[in-house]
Amino acid sequence: xxxxxxxxxxxxxxxxxxxxxxxxxxxxxxxxxxxxxxxxxxxxxxxxxxxxxxxxxxxxxxxxxxxxxxxxxxxxxxxxxxxxxxxxxxxxxxxxxxxxxxxxxxxxxxxxxxxxxxxxxxxxxxxxxxxxxxxxxxxxxxxxxxxxxxxxxxxxxxxxxxxxxxxxxxxxxxxxxxxxxxxxxxxxxxxxxxxxxxxxxxxxxxxxxxxxxxxxxxxxxxxxxxxxxxxxxxxxxxxxxxxxxxxxxxxxxxxxxxxxxxxxxxxxxxxxxxxxxxxxxxxxxxxxxxxxxxxxxxxxxxxxxxxxxxxxxxxxxxxxxxxxxxxxxxxxxxxxxxxxxxxxxxxxxxxxxxxxxxxxxxxxxxxxxxxxxxxxxxxxxxxxxxxxxxxxxxxxxxxx
Numbered sequence: 001x002x003x004x005x006x007x008x009x010x011x012x013x014x015x016x017x018x019x020x021x022x023x024x025x026x027x028x029x030x031x032x033x034x035x036x037x038x039x040x041x042x043x044x045x046x047x048x049x050x051x052x053x054x055x056x057x058x059x060x061x062x063x064x065x066x067x068x069x070x071x072x073x074x075x076x077x078x079x080x081x082x083x084x085x086x087x088x089x090x091x092x093x094x095x096x097x098x099x100x101x102x103x104x105x106x107x108x109x110x111x112x113x114x115x116x117x118x119x120x121x122x123x124x125x126x127x128x129x130x131x132x133x134x135x136x137x138x139x140x141x142x143x144x145x146x147x148x149x150x151x152x153x154x155x156x157x158x159x160x161x162x163x164x165x166x167x168x169x170x171x172x173x174x175x176x177x178x179x180x181x182x183x184x185x186x187x188x189x190x191x192x193x194x195x196x197x198x199x200x201x202x203x204x205x206x207x208x209x210x211x212x213x214x215x216x217x218x219x220x221x222x223x224x225x226x227x228x229x230x231x232x233x234x235x236x237x238x239x240x241x242x243x244x245x246x247x248x249x250x251x252x253x254x255x256x257x258x259x260x261x262x263x264x265x266x267x268x269x270x271x272x273x274x275x276x277x278x279x280x281x282x283x284x285x286x287x288x289x290x291x292x293x294x295x296x297x298x299x300x301x302x303x304x305x306x307x308x309x310x311x312x313x314x315x316x317x318x319x320x321x322x323x324x325x326x327x328x329x330x331x332x333x334x335x336x337x338x339x340x341x342x343x344x345x346x347x348x349x350x351x352x353x354x355x356x357x358x359x360x361x362x363x364x365x366x367x368x369x370x371x372x373x374x375x376x377x378x379x380x381x382x383x384x385x386x387x388x389x390x391x392x393x394x395x396x397x398x399x400x
Contacts, residue, residue: 008100009039012049012051025037027370037052091113099144165187169388175302194373202281209288218290219291222283225253252277284309291315301324314364316331331363
């Protein structure tokens, strides 16, 4: 099968979505499929190995770490010209929520192709977290959705999401809690829950090695250090903890300096270590060796990718956002009573007390192995192709 992924960001840039796309593509290729990613260009390609020569890379504006694009006739011409040099596409998988989605739906419509859409982003929470003047940004998004996809007025995030859902041949959410949010928007159709997975061979190798013994427990915080990830608030909670423990931070980002300064000024210098940006294998190794992994964001995540990786290694996750716990096995999740910093501190204290008495770790889970998830995706692709064929039959037709 020849599959076109449409993404909002360049596949070689840093980010959870880009990691997910790279992993999905690798495992689909192992199943014999060909995947082409269509995405905007970027000056910050940190993972060139995630890019293929046959990818369709569009001209884009660069603002900080992010690329911004649009849709319309000029983009349609460029996209069609690039894809015309490749074998014909069988299916479009939109893994985007803004310009990547607009271009993906328009490309599928022009070529009468089935569409699978994974809604990765909680726009309602995510856009205000990363963009100045969010109200103006929402108005621009709604106008673009009306122009490029919906063909009718879009006045809310709910209408924005349902405009996509009505037109997709199969709809995917990466977690149960985000599927519930989409239903709350009025999405009445079936939503398939298919999380981002973990690489089977990598996890298999890491599981073979024993964790080193250490003098005091270590909590690992991995990820991009930006305000919406709330590392600063986790450190504030950890400053209240009296148990002897360390925090190891793996990652970098625009909020790094503020968090480092807070750690020093709060007297945490001897208990918090910043390792900076490391490769994925190094981060996974640290997560395997830790007593727990910490996920400190609230309302922003549509799935707990680092929590899935930790669970696959048998490492529990401490969650500030209880909604993320639903997709994790019970022995591998510990959630705060609410989102207050004080409640997070209580959770950390209780976990460390429990961990000190624990004689063994929970067993790792296999539910997030990408090989099995890719086989499920392959089945959804076939169902989408069948649904699309029914729409094109007499009496069918794609909703507009």
